Amino acid sequence: MKVQCRDFRELADSYLSDELLVETNHDVLRHLEACADCRRELAARRELRAKLRKGFQEAPQLQMREGFAGESASSLRDVALSRPPLFPMSPTRYVAAAAVLLLVIALGFSVVQIIWRGANQPTSSNPLLASLNQDAAGVHRDCALNHSPDEKPVSLAEAGRNHDRAFTNLVNAVMTEASLPAGVELVEGHSCVVKGQRFGHVILKYHGQVVSVLVTGLQQSNVRPEEVIASAQAEGFQLAHFETAGHAVFVVSGLKDSENMLLARAIAPSVSRQIKRAALQSRVLKRG
Amino acid sequence: MFGLRRNSFREREGRRARWDSFVEEALPHQADLYRMARWLLRDPVTAEDLVQETMLAALHSYHRFEKGTNCRAWLITIMYHTLSKIRRSESRMKIVSDSEERIAETIAYEPPTPENITEQEVLEALERLPEPFQEVVVLSDVEDLTYKEIADALSIPMGTVMSRLHRGRKLLRAELAAYANSLGIGQETKAGKTALRVASSQEGGK
Numbered sequence: 348m349k350v351q352c353r354d355f356r357e358l359a360d361s362y363l364s365d366e367l368l369v370e371t372n373h374d375v376l377r378h379l380e381a382c383a384d385c386r387r388e389l390a391a392r393r394e395l396r397a398k399l400r401k402g403f404q405e406a407p408q409l410q411m412r413e414g415f416a417g418e419s420a421s422s423l424r425d426v427a428l429s430r431p432p433l434f435p436m437s438p439t440r441y442v443a444a445a446a447v448l449l450l451v452i453a454l455g456f457s458v459v460q461i462i463w464r465g466a467n468q469p470t471s472s473n474p475l476l477a478s479l480n481q482d483a484a485g486v487h488r489d490c491a492l493n494h495s496p497d498e499k500p501v502s503l504a505e506a507g508r509n510h511d512r513a514f515t516n517l518v519n520a521v522m523t524e525a526s527l528p529a530g531v532e533l534v535e536g537h538s539c540v541v542k543g544q545r546f547g548h549v550i551l552k553y554h555g556q557v558v559s560v561l562v563t564g565l566q567q568s569n570v571r572p573e574e575v576i577a578s579a580q581a582e583g584f585q586l587a588h589f590e591t592a593g594h595a596v597f598v599v600s601g602l603k604d605s606e607n608m609l610l611a612r613a614i615a616p617s618v619s620r621q622i623k624r625a626a627l628q629s630r631v632l633k634r635g
Numbered sequence: 636m637f638g639l640r641r642n643s644f645r646e647r648e649g650r651r652a653r654w655d656s657f658v659e660e661a662l663p664h665q666a667d668l669y670r671m672a673r674w675l676l677r678d679p680v681t682a683e684d685l686v687q688e689t690m691l692a693a694l695h696s697y698h699r700f701e702k703g704t705n706c707r708a709w710l711i712t713i714m715y716h717t718l719s720k721i722r723r724s725e726s727r728m729k730i731v732s733d734s735e736e737r738i739a740e741t742i743a744y745e746p747p748t749p750e751n752i753t754e755q756e757v758l759e760a761l762e763r764l765p766e767p768f769q770e771v772v773v774l775s776d777v778e779d780l781t782y783k784e785i786a787d788a789l790s791i792p793m794g795t796v797m798s799r800l801h802r803g804r805k806l807l808r809a810e811l812a813a814y815a816n817s818l819g820i821g822q823e824t825k826a827g828k829t830a831l832r833v834a835s836s837q838e839g840g841k
Contacts, residue, residue: 357801360800360801360804364775364776366781366782388747388748391747391748391749391750392748392808394748394750395748395752395757395807395808395811396776398752398753398754398757399754399757399758399761399772399776399777399807400776400777401754402753402754402755402757402758403670403674403758403761403773403777404670404777405754406670406754406755406758408673409669409670409673409674410666410669410670411665411666411669411683412679412683415669415683415686416662416665416666419665419683419686419687419690420658420662420665422687423657423662423690423691423694424654426691426694427650427653427654427657427694428647428650428651428654
């Protein structure tokens, strides 16, 4: 690039600050060799900069007062060599921090309590469902594990005909229509009675554990919102239960809550469909 | 118990070594910091406060300073951050106004740099520039900070540093040319007249 005097005036300050690219620097130098006016301008700017620096550094009004450097260094030294304070904040801040912490803990506790209550509401607040949970756990223990129900079990088809139409296709609803996780095996399907309450009972095996899917008619429906699956524990078993069309459905096992809930979620749509279908058929038959 | 004593001894030694290093690296720049602070704040007491705050902040974060780098630039950066905190708290942060930018733009001609002027006159001319231009000129031409260091200190982009510096220097030369012309030193140029107008309009605006 050929540097003209006008270009040089633009570049001169950057040249003095050594901020130009090497090539541009060479171009400037070439121009300076040939141009006396620009050499003079450069010298003037250099001098101006030197005066500015000297003027700034030596201006009496900009000098530190005598003693300030010493005072400052001394107080800095005290800070630097002293042990850091055990409580570096002011007491008010600690009080504020403690208050915030307590508030957070209280809020957290309330949230946990609400969640816990939500999950276990039926057991604690609904005596009917609490009692049904106990019954379902009892059926699982006496019938599925100990094979000693109150009465001799009958087939689901027979129970469907004589007692509750919802039991009829229960095995099909659980094993064929539901999207069960891999590894679920059918052991048996029957209807049994425990403490006077009749259940449709499908016994499965999953992860080496016996699992009971139980369906029973409710005298008093809507013990909890329809289709909401809740978990609970009774007699050392894990329970998942939901209500649909006047029936309560339970999944009872010795599995972990998450696994038990997984099975309940898998069977819920097809079992619910089956129960609703049966209820509809019963109504039609009654009208007929 | 002996372990505790050994630890406390080590801590003390660590604090001592850190302080010695701080004395060697940072304290020698206190006078430069004060000049900058005094220039920026125009008041000796607040300038001292600012320097003290800056040195204290530097001491607390001295572990972050990389030895071998420009300690003065590091301290100036801390000082500007401290200053901006103070200004924010006082809600009077200085922003380059449009009119100031326009003043710089009005210097359309490049006046020849006047000679035969004193250091005091240069300082007085510098003082008449809008503050953002003064800052970059001082940081670059007096304190020898690089564009990058100035950008870090002022928390502005490097391009802004370069343009402010360019305009600031131009404005300073124009101020001096106008001053020289008013005293009949050198030739009166069109640029000198423009700068004079700028200078007088600023005076009038104050």
